[in-house]
Amino acid sequence: MTADLVAVLVAVTDGTPKIMTIAGGSALPSGPFEFAHRSLQTALRAWVEAQTGHPLGYVEQLYTFADRGRSGNAKTPHSISISYLGLTREDRVGEGFEAHWTGWYDYFPWEDHRAGAPAFLAKMLAPKLKAWAKSAPSPALQRERWQRCSITFGLEDRDWNEELVLQRYELLYEAALIPEAGRENGRGASIVPGKPMTSDHRRILATGIARLRAKIKYRPVVFELLPAEFTLLQLQRSVEALAGRLVHKQNFRRLIEQQELVEETGAIAADTVGRPAKLFRFRHAVLAERAVIGTKLPLSRT
Amino acid sequence: MTADLVAVLVAVTDGTPKIMTIAGGSALPSGPFEFAHRSLQTALRAWVEAQTGHPLGYVEQLYTFADRGRSGNAKTPHSISISYLGLTREDRVGEGFEAHWTGWYDYFPWEDHRAGAPAFLAKMLAPKLKAWAKSAPSPALQRERWQRCSITFGLEDRDWNEELVLQRYELLYEAALIPEAGRENGRGASIVPGKPMTSDHRRILATGIARLRAKIKYRPVVFELLPAEFTLLQLQRSVEALAGRLVHKQNFRRLIEQQELVEETGAIAADTVGRPAKLFRFRHAVLAERAVIGTKLPLSRT
DNA sequence: CATCTTATGCTCAAGGAGAGTATAAATGGC
DNA sequence: GCCATTTATACTCTCCTTGAGCATAAGATG
Numbered sequence: 001m002t003a004d005l006v007a008v009l010v011a012v013t014d015g016t017p018k019i020m021t022i023a024g025g026s027a028l029p030s031g032p033f034e035f036a037h038r039s040l041q042t043a044l045r046a047w048v049e050a051q052t053g054h055p056l057g058y059v060e061q062l063y064t065f066a067d068r069g070r071s072g073n074a075k076t077p078h079s080i081s082i083s084y085l086g087l088t089r090e091d092r093v094g095e096g097f098e099a100h101w102t103g104w105y106d107y108f109p110w111e112d113h114r115a116g117a118p119a120f121l122a123k124m125l126a127p128k129l130k131a132w133a134k135s136a137p138s139p140a141l142q143r144e145r146w147q148r149c150s151i152t153f154g155l156e157d158r159d160w161n162e163e164l165v166l167q168r169y170e171l172l173y174e175a176a177l178i179p180e181a182g183r184e185n186g187r188g189a190s191i192v193p194g195k196p197m198t199s200d201h202r203r204i205l206a207t208g209i210a211r212l213r214a215k216i217k218y219r220p221v222v223f224e225l226l227p228a229e230f231t232l233l234q235l236q237r238s239v240e241a242l243a244g245r246l247v248h249k250q251n252f253r254r255l256i257e258q259q260e261l262v263e264e265t266g267a268i269a270a271d272t273v274g275r276p277a278k279l280f281r282f283r284h285a286v287l288a289e290r291a292v293i294g295t296k297l298p299l300s301r302t
Numbered sequence: 303m304t305a306d307l308v309a310v311l312v313a314v315t316d317g318t319p320k321i322m323t324i325a326g327g328s329a330l331p332s333g334p335f336e337f338a339h340r341s342l343q344t345a346l347r348a349w350v351e352a353q354t355g356h357p358l359g360y361v362e363q364l365y366t367f368a369d370r371g372r373s374g375n376a377k378t379p380h381s382i383s384i385s386y387l388g389l390t391r392e393d394r395v396g397e398g399f400e401a402h403w404t405g406w407y408d409y410f411p412w413e414d415h416r417a418g419a420p421a422f423l424a425k426m427l428a429p430k431l432k433a434w435a436k437s438a439p440s441p442a443l444q445r446e447r448w449q450r451c452s453i454t455f456g457l458e459d460r461d462w463n464e465e466l467v468l469q470r471y472e473l474l475y476e477a478a479l480i481p482e483a484g485r486e487n488g489r490g491a492s493i494v495p496g497k498p499m500t501s502d503h504r505r506i507l508a509t510g511i512a513r514l515r516a517k518i519k520y521r522p523v524v525f526e527l528l529p530a531e532f533t534l535l536q537l538q539r540s541v542e543a544l545a546g547r548l549v550h551k552q553n554f555r556r557l558i559e560q561q562e563l564v565e566e567t568g569a570i571a572a573d574t575v576g577r578p579a580k581l582f583r584f585r586h587a588v589l590a591e592r593a594v595i596g597t598k599l600p601l602s603r604t
Numbered sequence: 605c606a607t608c609t610t611a612t613g614c615t616c617a618a619g620g621a622g623a624g625t626a627t628a629a630a631t632g633g634c
Numbered sequence: 635g636c637c638a639t640t641t642a643t644a645c646t647c648t649c650c651t652t653g654a655g656c657a658t659a660a661g662a663t664g
Binding site: 605606607608609610611612613614615616617618619620621622623624625626627628629630631632633634 | 635636637638639640641642643644645646647648649650651652653654655656657658659660661662663664
């Protein structure tokens, strides 16, 4: 038996959340766990550093898989995959490595609601989901399926919940609307826009995105993705990029400031359009002051 | 290399949260993962069923450990432990099995604040933590340590946050105030009340408690621990038992009812003191209606 | 009947969240 | 210089939630 580490490494550049990929963007970076390390975390850090040439910021475990039929590869059934979420900045990655950065919405175009719900959602996805629901054996199951679809995707005037990334992915998988679903039996047409990935890497990515979208609401982890100094708008754009939805600017600033998450550097942002903005830095002291308790971002769903 | 499953199985009986233990209450049930199963979840369910003679309700993965020096046992360094949280009811467990149910506050007496903060907290724990803080090399570190103590334990008029179970455990471990901390170097005096456990099982239990305390606030998982029919007070007592703190009765009922989590059965509780209470049952429909979205319990910390 | 205990209905004030208005400070085109 | 455009920043207003308490109801027990 072997154990593999799979990493969801996230960075945000110019309002685009990106993840580190290998093999032309078709897989997440992964590698065998070496027992030489004291813990899984240190193993992951060492391994990422070797791959990318740069240290890792915030790290958090995601999930451990051991499903036999899961990998789609019958030759390696006795393997456990331990997945991690890691936050960095793109510019930190050294040159000459195999890794690339790919926008995460390339894999999940239905997860970006910043400009409203994507057009293809109502136009083509919803009908296909409806068809899938109709294909259930009993009327009760049909209603149940459709209810599930409209809740997870926010159809029929329901609110869209940005945290249900994994549920949406699994629904599409179950409805066989993504290539990963048809792999075992040879069918593999891409019914819905979005790049597929090897094995279940896209599911792991969905888990990571969901976790991060939940986390930014109560922990100051966004700052791991930002440069040392930033404007409040940059901060807001990063949050919006991760959450996949826009927030009210004034309320956002009110919340950030009343929580004393940031402090002015005294400098002013250069090279900008419009009125110049003050530069801020993260108040690292809050990590000690409030420890693990809570910080809030205006991303609740009503 | 091997993989082990470790289970935190929780039940609530008469307002006492209990966990399934083996070896006289000194360990959590655990066993090797058999690759015969399709997934970790099914392996865990099969295994728990074999041990306890009864099926398992809600199951959720907790954490995967692979720290070499972690187990304290040099003979089995190449092992991965995958821990799970499972919810049942005590009465469901069959007879003639090795397992026992032990109150979880036996292991974490400092986590029960239902009757106010436990007396030994201020009387003996706080001074010991203060001494530990003082033993830091520099004044800055001393302040930092003490700040951390008072935040995680809610000392000096701070609010107590019931979710910081793991942080409190780790702080006590770091300060060498629990037997587990001294095991490697032979010291092992029990400085603080509370039963220790083998290996890092108490840490895993802390992880499980923390997860459950967080979860009950936004998912209707409490009902997994209750009989099919219950009074609102029973429901409240169960929540309080898990959270380790009391809630305002009227507000609790307001929240439960306005969310339509339960419905009246029409029956009235028998054999009670005081005015008889209506019996309720969980509206399983909410699981479909709101899917994974949100349900709230009045357990926010102000 | 008085008292105890729990159930249950209702009110009130404070704080937070969502949304909008208004004004300030820069740029670039004319 | 004037104006449109873009972004920054300060306030305000209303609705909802939450914490807290008061009051009353309905049973048991002596």
